[in-house]
Amino acid sequence: MASLSTHRPGSERSNEEWLRTLEARDPDVVSDLRDYLRRGLARSFGQRDDVTDGDLDDFAQDATVRVIDKLETFAGNSKFTTWAMAVAVRVVLNQLRRRNWTHRSLEEVLEGSSGELEPRSVAGDPGLGVERQDLLAALNEAVENALTERQRTLIRAELAGVPNEEIARQMETNANALYKLYHDARRKLRQALNEAGFSDEDVRAELAGVSEE
Amino acid sequence: MEPTREQMKELLRLVSATRSEEFDCDQFLSNVGAFLECTGKRGDLPPELEAVRQHLEVCPACQEEFELLVQAFKDGEP
Ligand SMILES: [Zn+2]
Numbered sequence: 001m002a003s004l005s006t007h008r009p010g011s012e013r014s015n016e017e018w019l020r021t022l023e024a025r026d027p028d029v030v031s032d033l034r035d036y037l038r039r040g041l042a043r044s045f046g047q048r049d050d051v052t053d054g055d056l057d058d059f060a061q062d063a064t065v066r067v068i069d070k071l072e073t074f075a076g077n078s079k080f081t082t083w084a085m086a087v088a089v090r091v092v093l094n095q096l097r098r099r100n101w102t103h104r105s106l107e108e109v110l111e112g113s114s115g116e117l118e119p120r121s122v123a124g125d126p127g128l129g130v131e132r133q134d135l136l137a138a139l140n141e142a143v144e145n146a147l148t149e150r151q152r153t154l155i156r157a158e159l160a161g162v163p164n165e166e167i168a169r170q171m172e173t174n175a176n177a178l179y180k181l182y183h184d185a186r187r188k189l190r191q192a193l194n195e196a197g198f199s200d201e202d203v204r205a206e207l208a209g210v211s212e213e
Numbered sequence: 214m215e216p217t218r219e220q221m222k223e224l225l226r227l228v229s230a231t232r233s234e235e236f237d238c239d240q241f242l243s244n245v246g247a248f249l250e251c252t253g254k255r256g257d258l259p260p261e262l263e264a265v266r267q268h269l270e271v272c273p274a275c276q277e278e279f280e281l282l283v284q285a286f287k288d289g290e291p
Binding site: 036039040041042043044045073074075077078079081082083085086087089090093135136139140143155156158159160163164175176179180183186187189190193200203204206207 | 216218220221222223224225226227228229231233235237238239242243244245246247249250271272273274277278281282284285286287288290291
């Protein structure tokens, strides 16, 4: 086999070649992959105050291991390296979210003990037009009445910015089940708004107004 | 505690963007590379990648990921 010791940018190796050599754990190719991911991750995360050069080395190593673990899930509809970078970004972002999460319980977050969020009643907000007040009040009511307790907790935690991984851990579920719960909750809310007399067109029109503020 | 007005507006946006069939975050990850490569080209998004675009509208976590992925390729191949 030809030596791969000279640097070859990721774009010059075919997908088939990446897969074949990584499945064989060719050390030169593993090293090329790690270097490639390191360069991309430096662009994505290198400007952050909470990420050091040493972190980037560790991230690239962790991401390389993860990409090799997930080789069989590569769908082949993009360059291999583009997909690998997407996997790497997810690995690193999840690590940073874990690292930066302050380990509060969902109850604490949703009780607003930090005091950072200013609770403000939707009804009676003078900045809203009558139509929009009605719409937001209907949405508020739908959250209270159309959702299960778990769905309500999930929606509130999402809106409060709790990382998905942390929500899943505290609700004792996994990422896929959590997404299904989240999707079902949004569908129920949409249905409840329709039943309260707000068509999808009404909602879109109101949102267009929101964005013009 | 009551959601803030900003949170309720965000929820309204999320509900409005909801579809009956959606990609989950794993399906998004499997297809986001193809989506990214398409966004750099002229022409319409292929229909099979519409679900990637829609997932970005309803999933803040994947939206954040995508913005960082774009950074990785901003000046060409890393
Ligand atoms: Zn997602």
